[in-house]
Amino acid sequence: MVATLSADALRHLRHNQGMTTTPTTPVDIDWSTLGFSYIRTDLRYLSRWKDGAWDAGTLTEDNVLHISEGSTALHYGQQCFEGLKAYRTKDGSIHIFRPDQNAARMRRSCRRLLMPEISDEQFIGAVKQVVQANERFIPPYGTGGSLYIRPYVIGVGDNIGVRSAPEFLFGVFCLPVGPYFKGGLTPQNFIVSDYDRAAPNGTGAAKVGGNYAASLMPGQQAKQTVIEGRHFADAIYLDPETHTKIEEVGAANFYAVTRDGRFVTPRSPSILASITKYSLLYLAEHRLNMPVEEGDVYIDRLDGYTEAGACGTAAVITPIGGIQYGDEFHVFYSETEAGPVTRRLYDELVGIQYGDVEAPEGWIVKI
Numbered sequence: 001m002v003a004t005l006s007a008d009a010l011r012h013l014r015h016n017q018g019m020t021t022t023p024t025t026p027v028d029i030d031w032s033t034l035g036f037s038y039i040r041t042d043l044r045y046l047s048r049w050k051d052g053a054w055d056a057g058t059l060t061e062d063n064v065l066h067i068s069e070g071s072t073a074l075h076y077g078q079q080c081f082e083g084l085k086a087y088r089t090k091d092g093s094i095h096i097f098r099p100d101q102n103a104a105r106m107r108r109s110c111r112r113l114l115m116p117e118i119s120d121e122q123f124i125g126a127v128k129q130v131v132q133a134n135e136r137f138i139p140p141y142g143t144g145g146s147l148y149i150r151p152y153v154i155g156v157g158d159n160i161g162v163r164s165a166p167e168f169l170f171g172v173f174c175l176p177v178g179p180y181f182k183g184g185l186t187p188q189n190f191i192v193s194d195y196d197r198a199a200p201n202g203t204g205a206a207k208v209g210g211n212y213a214a215s216l217m218p219g220q221q222a223k224q225t226v227i228e229g230r231h232f233a234d235a236i237y238l239d240p241e242t243h244t245k246i247e248e249v250g251a252a253n254f255y256a257v258t259r260d261g262r263f264v265t266p267r268s269p270s271i272l273a274s275i276t277k278y279s280l281l282y283l284a285e286h287r288l289n290m291p292v293e294e295g296d297v298y299i300d301r302l303d304g305y306t307e308a309g310a311c312g313t314a315a316v317i318t319p320i321g322g323i324q325y326g327d328e329f330h331v332f333y334s335e336t337e338a339g340p341v342t343r344r345l346y347d348e349l350v351g352i353q354y355g356d357v358e359a360p361e362g363w364i365v366k367i
C-alpha cells in the first residue's frame with residue numbers, strides 16, 4: 001500500500017537524505033529545447049518483492065541499482081515497464097493521464113513474464129509520490145513539455161537457470177520531456193521494415209524489454225536510410241505472420257482515416273494495447289462523431305486512407321506524411337501538414353491532458 005505524501009513528510013524525507021532543495025526549488029532547464037533524454041530528477045520510488053509480498057517501498061535519491069549478477073532481468077529479459085505522463089495545467093495543478101490503465105497493462109505484462117503483480121493502489125500511489133517529490137521538474141504550462149513517468153518491474157536475486165527470479169524490484173522514476181518525434185504536429189515519414197518486433201504468439205502485447213531490444217536494429221536502419229532525399233523517423237512493422245498488414249510504428253501504435261471517414265486502428269494480438277490509441281478511438285467516436293473500428297490495414301491498400309498517424313504516450317499524435325514500402329512511397333494527407341482529423345484529435349487529446357478540454361470520466365488523476 002502506498003499513500004500520497006504530505007508536504008511535511010516530503011520535507012523530512014528530503015532532509016533525512018541530506019538534500020538541500022525543496023520539491024519546488026527552480027531547476028536550471030531550458031524547457032523549450034527538451035527532447036526525450038534521461039535527466040536525473042530528485043527522488044525515485046523502489047519496492048522489493050520477497051517471500052511472497054511487496055514491501056511498502058521508499059523514495060530514494062540514489063538512481064543506481066545494486067543487483068545480483070545472476071538477476072533474471074539481465075539474462076532472460078524477465079522485466080517489464082510502463083510509460084505515462086504528468087502535465088502542469090493552466091491553473092498550476094498537476095494532471096496524471098489514465099494511470100489506472102498503465103497499472104492494468106503492467107499487471108498483464110507481469111502475468112505474461114511470470115512476475116508478481118502490482119495493485120492499482122501501489123502503482124498509482126507510487127506514481128503520485130514520485131510526481132509530488134519531483135514537482136520542480138514538471139515543465140510549466142504552455143511549454144509543450146510534460147513529466148514522463150517510467151515504472152518498471154525486474155527479476156533480481158541470485159539465479160542462473162532459466163526460471164523465474166527469487167526476488168523482484170518495482171521502481172518508478174520520472175524526467176521532464178519534450179516531444180519524442182521532433183516538431184510537434186509536423187508529419188514524419190516512416191519506412192516498412194523486413195524485421196518483426198514480436199512473434200504471433202509471443203510477447204508483442206506485453207510491454208517487455210525484449211520487444212524493444214528486437215526493434216533497436218530495424219529502428220536504427222530506418223533512421224539511417226535516405227531514399228530520394230527523404231529521411232525516416234522510425235520503422236513500421238507488419239504483422240509477423242503474413243507481412244501484409246500494418247501493426248506498429250516504432251514504439252507507437254498506428255491509426256488511419258478511411259476515404260469514407262472511418263477512424264481505423266490495427267487489431268492484432270502482437271501489438272501493444274496503446275492507452276493513447278484507445279483514448280483516440282473513444283474521442284473519434286464520441287467527440288468527432290466518426291465511425292471507429294479496430295481492423296486490418298493492408299500495406300498495399302494505403303490509397304484507401306486520407307490520413308494516418310502514430311500515437312503513444314511519447315509520440316502523442318505524430319502525423320504520418322508518407323510510408324516507404326519497398327520502392328513505393330505513399331503520401332497520405334501531405335508531407336508537410338497534418339490533416340483535419342489528426343488536428344482535431346490532437347487538440348482534444350492534448351487539451352484534455354493539459355486540463356483545457358473537459359476529460360471523459362476517470363481519465364485524469366489530479367494531485
Ligand SMILES: Cc1ncc(COP(=O)(O)O)c(C=O)c1O
Pocket residue numbers: 083248250251252253272273274275276277311312313314
Ligand atoms: C511498441 C509500442 N506501441 C505502442 C505504444 C503506445 O502505447 P501508449 O499509448 O500506452 O503509450 C508504445 C508506448 O508508448 C509502445 O512502446
